[in-house]
Amino acid sequence: MAARSQVKDLQEAVICSICLASFNDPVILIKCGHNFCRSCITQYCKDFKTSPPYPCPQCREPFREGEFQANRELRNVVEITKKIPEPRGKKACEKHEELLKLFCEVDQTPICLVCRESRSHKDHSVLPIEEAALDYKEQIQRHLESLKKERDEILSCKSSGENTSQELLKQLKTGRQKIVAEFQQLRQFLEEQERLQLEELEELKKEIENRGDEYVAKLSEELSSFSSLISEMEQKRQLPASEFLQDIKGTLSRCAREKFQNPVAFSSELKWRIWESSQRNAPLETIMKEFTDSLSSRQRFDKANVTLDRDTAHPKLILSADRRSVRWGDKWQDLPKRPERFYTLCCVLGCEGFTSGRHYWEVEVEVGSGGVSDVGVARESVSRKGWIRLSPEEGFWAVRCWEDRYRALMSAVQSIRFPPSRGPRRIRVYLDYEQGLVAFFDAGTGDPIATFLPASFAGERIRPFFCVSAGARLL
Numbered sequence: 001m002a003a004r005s006q007v008k009d010l011q012e013a014v015i016c017s018i019c020l021a022s023f024n025d026p027v028i029l030i031k032c033g034h035n036f037c038r039s040c041i042t043q044y045c046k047d048f049k050t051s052p053p054y055p056c057p058q059c060r061e062p063f064r065e066g067e068f069q070a071n072r073e074l075r076n077v078v079e080i081t082k083k084i085p086e087p088r089g090k091k092a093c094e095k096h097e098e099l100l101k102l103f104c105e106v107d108q109t110p111i112c113l114v115c116r117e118s119r120s121h122k123d124h125s126v127l128p129i130e131e132a133a134l135d136y137k138e139q140i141q142r143h144l145e146s147l148k149k150e151r152d153e154i155l156s157c158k159s160s161g162e163n164t165s166q167e168l169l170k171q172l173k174t175g176r177q178k179i180v181a182e183f184q185q186l187r188q189f190l191e192e193q194e195r196l197q198l199e200e201l202e203e204l205k206k207e208i209e210n211r212g213d214e215y216v217a218k219l220s221e222e223l224s225s226f227s228s229l230i231s232e233m234e235q236k237r238q239l240p241a242s243e244f245l246q247d248i249k250g251t252l253s254r255c256a257r258e259k260f261q262n263p264v265a266f267s268s269e270l271k272w273r274i275w276e277s278s279q280r281n282a283p284l285e286t287i288m289k290e291f292t293d294s295l296s297s298r299q300r301f302d303k304a305n306v307t308l309d310r311d312t313a314h315p316k317l318i319l320s321a322d323r324r325s326v327r328w329g330d331k332w333q334d335l336p337k338r339p340e341r342f343y344t345l346c347c348v349l350g351c352e353g354f355t356s357g358r359h360y361w362e363v364e365v366e367v368g369s370g371g372v373s374d375v376g377v378a379r380e381s382v383s384r385k386g387w388i389r390l391s392p393e394e395g396f397w398a399v400r401c402w403e404d405r406y407r408a409l410m411s412a413v414q415s416i417r418f419p420p421s422r423g424p425r426r427i428r429v430y431l432d433y434e435q436g437l438v439a440f441f442d443a444g445t446g447d448p449i450a451t452f453l454p455a456s457f458a459g460e461r462i463r464p465f466f467c468v469s470a471g472a473r474l475l
Contacts, residue, residue: 010084011084014074016035016040018041018057019037022078023075024037024039027071028069029041030063031056034059036068038070091110091240091242096112098113102127103128104124104125105124105126106125108248110242110245110246129245136252137244139252143255144233144237150226158220165208165209165215179198232254301359304360304361304464306352307323308323310323314342315333326466343384344384345388347374347384347467349464351463354461358431360429360430363427363466364426374468375398375399375427375465376429376438377397377464378463379462380463381460395460397452398465398467407450438452
């Protein structure tokens with residue numbers, strides 16, 4: 001048995017960690033000393049979308065193409081192991097040196113007849129080893145089918161993501177050509193604006209490429225993980241029953257891994273920004289005004305990355321996993337009781353708070369039939385319980401949206417109703433802390449909705465505020 005174990009150890013020592021087969025033309029990485037098949041490490045480098053150096057598949061030590069050399073000594077060892085005959089015969093119990101003829105269903109391990117009579121297994125349910133192997137092979141087969149199906153889904157997502165990336169880059173290229181063509185008609189002033197706009201497009205290009213590379217890298221990592229697991233399962237199924245059932249619990253545990261969750265590659269905000277850049281085809285006067293207003297806006301306000309604070313959410317509000325959207329639910333959720341949680345109105349605050357500066361963010365609201373959404377800002381100290389009046393006097397600066405209308409939430413005397421032809425679905429909220437300004441605009445048309453000035457913040461931390469009976473999503 002010792003000889004069999006030594007032969008097995010030797011054979012495992014000459015297995016490539018990438019293809020999980022015996023080394024074929026082995027090479028050694030000069031920096032870290034790990035060995036791989038020449039073809040495996042070459043393909044590994046090609047699969048990386050980023051530029052070198054590449055991380056070693058085993059220790060993550062960085063290396064570049066060409067920084068490995070043939071390992072002739074290891075190649076000779078591989079040839080020797082190929083000549084060693086595979087140990088034959090049924091596996092024996094290491095403790096009693098008896099053949100493993102039974103399988104303990106409680107401990108999920110092969111045992112011999114002596115083990116069966118021992119105190120450790122005497123009261124356990126056992127099966128003949130071949131019968132048990134058939135049952136577990138059926139389980140493994142079901143797992144294999146599920147894993148292969150998920151692998152195919154990953155391949156489909158990867159292909160779709162790559163196509164989307166190329167299409168977005170084409171749109172970006174078209175937008176860039178239009179901008180360059182228009183700026184050629186302008187002189188000194190427009191040349192400066194052209195430079196600013198091209199810098200923005202370059203940032204978008206880098207963002208698309210980076211997000212595309214990250215998306216494909218995540219899918220490649222998932223694909224490699226699934227492929228390795230499938231390969232391991234397929235090899236496991238070919239083993240004799242006694243070897244197949246060794247550590248069957250661990251094998252099944254690896255099979256029952258979390259289901260693949262397709263990550264978001266390109267956000268709707270990014271796509272909208274690219275589309276907006278590609279649609280610039282207006283008279284020169286309009287372009288100049290757009291650029292001047294845009295530049296002025298950038299100098300005044302910074303876009304805030306707002307997320308929702310779960311600890312403040314009313315128990316009937318359901319937040320998304322990324323805390324970027326919220327919707328009203330019918331049932332009262334069993335949530336921890338916290339002093340900062342709203343219990344009277346279906347409200348939630350943003351995680352971010354501001355005590356200075358000029359900021360803005362956008363919200364997409366769902367109003368629907370009878371639905372209402374309040375969007376704005378609130379003081380950190382606003383009341384969460386009891387009767388709450390949403391007004392500046394109580395520390396709330398907000399607008400209410402419903403059907404095709406919206407109005408500013410002010411005191412009863414100052415309440416103003418706005419009757420536009422259509423209500424906004426995307427609202428941009430501006431906050432100027434030093435000036436005491438809170439303003440709301442229709443993000444789609446740029447039309448003003450309401451302005452609170454001056455707003456009395458009293459030196460308190462101001463947080464984004466949402467109160468919904470339908471739904472809202474941050475953009």
